[in-house]
Amino acid sequence: MTNSLSYSTQLAQQARVAATALANVTAGRKNAWLRRVADTLRDDATAIVAANAIDLDAGADSGLSPAMLDRLKLTPDSIDSLASAVGQIIALPDPVGEVIEGQRRPNGLYVSRVRVPLGVVFFIYESRPNVTIDAAALCVKSGNAVILRGGKEAIHSNRALQAVIEKTLVAEQLPQHAVQLVESTDREIVGHLLSLGNLIDVTIPRGGKSLIERVAREATMPVIKHFDGICHVFVDASADEKMAVEITVNSKCQRPGVCNAAETLLIHQAAAPKLWPQLAKELQSRGVELRCCPVSLAMISNGKPATDEDYATEYLDLILSVRIVESIDQAIEHIRRFGSAHTDAIVTNSVESAMKFEAEVDSAAVVINASTRFNDGGELGMGAEIGISTDRFHARGPCGLRELTSYKFVVRGEGQIRS
């Protein structure tokens, strides 16, 4: 225990020193590093795939599901995609040094608010090893040092990727501790790192609910949390039927296992009789199990009754809760009661409904006439993201480069004093 505490403290102190050095590195030098990371990933693909094979074998032996093994797997093609993703981060503007706003005060002082890095980020994530590279690239580009703690299933893959990161940091003369991987799979280390609020500025956990709850409970520094996505599509009385079908099907089926997939469909009672039976068929033909309120259940075949617990569940699967509502107010009330304030969409042709939904639904993303699946850093124009925050504090929704920054006030005068 003492050993793992001193190891954790050493990691954090090294990150602190690296963060100070990194804060003023120019975008040109950070981009040169990103370019070298992309090139080296491609050059070293064979070694990375070999390391990944050890994880895949161990995963198969320990009974990981095929879906989990698929998430874990790296191939020359997926490594090439990863290198391309790093290339895209080069193109994003450096957030550090951005003047967020500025003014000249009546007394002649120039006051500006300038973006600075947060400092040291502790990033905890689960099995997908490509996240290792994404997180390192985003943190370094935003001037932060990062301590990476990946899943133990991916430890060999992560070590191989970290080898790329370390040698490229050295080659580009950036602080070598700008990115550190927790080498040990010892679970105690996470607790120790979470206790170091004086050295680490923010913890970002990405993974299952129990991980995030543990981190929120133990952390002595701010946490950017990523909780449930219980996302809704509300089909208003005036909705275009074709649009309603397409948006509902896309929101539910395009990638059901992710946080911005829809879990509940609400339909205005005026639209339901004509729309719902047809929409239900479309969903069922794609293998979606429908859990319905009594009214919607009576209109279709092969539905199941829904419980309140269903409405409060993030299925992450081809299951959809359905409810027919009397009004937009009842829909908004349902979203407030059962939703998780992540992503909620309305399909409507009524300006009044669109404005009301936008104003009264207080979710990280409120979507009018489009799929819930658009709540994503890339789709919203922020470039890559390190996660999607379900918090209201500091950052909400997708967290890209800017969300990994703070700011400072710069005040320039000619001798002004306060009277």
Added chain:
Amino acid sequence: MTNSLSYSTQLAQQARVAATALANVTAGRKNAWLRRVADTLRDDATAIVAANAIDLDAGADSGLSPAMLDRLKLTPDSIDSLASAVGQIIALPDPVGEVIEGQRRPNGLYVSRVRVPLGVVFFIYESRPNVTIDAAALCVKSGNAVILRGGKEAIHSNRALQAVIEKTLVAEQLPQHAVQLVESTDREIVGHLLSLGNLIDVTIPRGGKSLIERVAREATMPVIKHFDGICHVFVDASADEKMAVEITVNSKCQRPGVCNAAETLLIHQAAAPKLWPQLAKELQSRGVELRCCPVSLAMISNGKPATDEDYATEYLDLILSVRIVESIDQAIEHIRRFGSAHTDAIVTNSVESAMKFEAEVDSAAVVINASTRFNDGGELGMGAEIGISTDRFHARGPCGLRELTSYKFVVRGEGQIRS
């Protein structure tokens, strides 16, 4: 204990409901309320002064210092100033609904980031009763419900001020629980409220270090902390002497008891021989005790030797730590080691030094050729402030209306789905 927990939960639930209702109230209605608060404060000044007299008597009996009694005291004149301060908040733009940024995506989606209130604020503060009105005005204008917990020394004054707030909320048909005062002085209630992270969005403690430490330890929601201000003035080799004297004297003496007053003076060795003896005299003539490094001590009369502990102390008094440094790098290193990243100023005529100081000193406010005393919401052009954050997360430096907000993404489409 059960009673105080159920009382706390009731306060928080009422605040939650009020926050939802308040989130969409127009600026016009919020400003009408502020106008009525200002008018009613003036109308009810006699009753407020009478309530305040009870606190003043009790304070004198319990041995509050004259300075504390002075902070506690309300007069018709100070109530008039308070009403004017409320009037100034009317003039500030409503942050809620501000479109922070927006773009049209290649697929035709309109994406914007729109400012929304944080929700429910728990504000804990000490004896000055005028803070009650400031905090209520700022929170309501930014669309937040607030639970106010003032000091027990000011409870009668705060109740009289809260009576003004409540009757004006009712008169203007705003949610009556938008502002609630914790009526009891029971210390347990603070702990209970800090445990209600599911109902309260942020806690802002303003007061002594032990209060803030307790809140940071116990809170289950984010906290905007306001820790030490160990602020520095660095006089560079090239500084204008007159400016250096004026800025140092103003930073130290204009109001020594506040967080943005200077606590340490650093002087470049090239400037010291000519400047320091003269500056020391100016400071000593204003009653400032000088605690000096050996070199600076030898150059003046009546100085005292400084210890490392002195350099790490926020005096909040007419005491100044002094050190002569060999270089700007040594000054920056000193500020990193001993400072609190609050407010640090340089006096220089060198562009190179100014740029270096600005880039490498990572404080909430970095000041070039002006007094440290300018790190204040009003002075920086943000209007009134609810506190000055020493955190890097969410808000740094003065916290005005905008810093009491979050945002949501609004995505408008014409049927877009994700492929």
